[in-house]
Amino acid sequence: MTNPKAAMLVIGDEILSGRTRDSNMHYLAKELTRAGIDLAEARVVSDDEQAIIDAVRALSATYEHVFTSGGIGPTHDDITAECVAAAFDMPIGIRDDARALLEAHYARTGAELNEARLRMARIPDGAALIDNPVSIAPGFTIENVHVMAGVPAVFEAMVASVLPSLSGGDPLLSQSMRIERGEGEIAGPLSDLAKAFPDLSIGSYPFVSNGIYGANIVIRGHDGAQVDAAMTRLSELFG
């Protein structure tokens, strides 16, 4: 069986300027791997309307699921919700269900639900809300696109809300072995191993550490017995 393929779209000038180091991509990658969904591509675009619309359309048409991160807060530079709505030619406005969540939240905390905060209730028509247990303002799913916040704590909570409802395939199993020899020495036998196990992905990830050249060899696949067999062979070669 083939796993569903997904893409991620990170939205935000702060990542591309180097001000902030994104952590959501790494988090989502690990969670999707565990859920049996293959993250096949990720993109980072700036807070630019056309760039966001184009990326949402391209990724949504290519992959089964698209996960976005960033740009759904109350400030003027938060334009993701409008852009996703525009990508699907759907109307967007303050929606009663989202407004009710915010009203209840701000009534509890005593803060004012002002015009800016109310922006967080802008949800495209027909979208399903994504629960945000951390700071209440919801994300949303429209078609195959899951729109989530950029703040890592909120993003991670929203991923936990969304993932159980998506049907993944078999989890991807992996085993790895650290080899303290230059890649150039192990590349030949490794290539033969990859040919002997065409259903597995065999990756070589080189490192230089304290002057030692080495590589972590990672064997991935959906069939545990095959992964075991390939690891045994790898140990015989380089163990």
Added chain:
Amino acid sequence: MTNPKAAMLVIGDEILSGRTRDSNMHYLAKELTRAGIDLAEARVVSDDEQAIIDAVRALSATYEHVFTSGGIGPTHDDITAECVAAAFDMPIGIRDDARALLEAHYARTGAELNEARLRMARIPDGAALIDNPVSIAPGFTIENVHVMAGVPAVFEAMVASVLPSLSGGDPLLSQSMRIERGEGEIAGPLSDLAKAFPDLSIGSYPFVSNGIYGANIVIRGHDGAQVDAAMTRLSELFG
């Protein structure tokens, strides 16, 4: 003056599976910002031939510079050089200048320049070599695409080799202020500030820290006097 726009292409299954957390994007983003080149987009694709070719073509056609990371080592899963050559319909093979670098290096270290290591001398016709002071095997520049290694120490050394030769625009200046108030409270005045300074980029990056909701406001622009004026106004509003 408008800064040149650039894109980055990170190549590697290990990033998308969550096994490795990419650090090259964050490094390049900071270096480009300092050099006055705007990183406008970044993509991560897997070790898939067509995905790499398509991304190289799309980014190369859209941006002035494209920087790639990963997939130029000696192992079977290192297919970036072939894919970049294919993207430009250029022949690729072992090139004498790259081979000479490797021969000298392995003669010094006493290791064998075997078939796998020789793969690292595959350079497309017409490409210019990128110096690799860390582990010798060179990167290359073909058209507007700079092809570099994925190992961070090597990637960073190659960026240092390439960047001085590219003509950047004015460095992007930035100042920031931490405000310990929810974004919802500051969003209105912030939006007015953004309208008053249309040439600046004013970003709000929310955080939740020990139960405190706040935002870092970052003002970016190429005109230092304007950035100063906007920061002064920001301090008056929220200082």
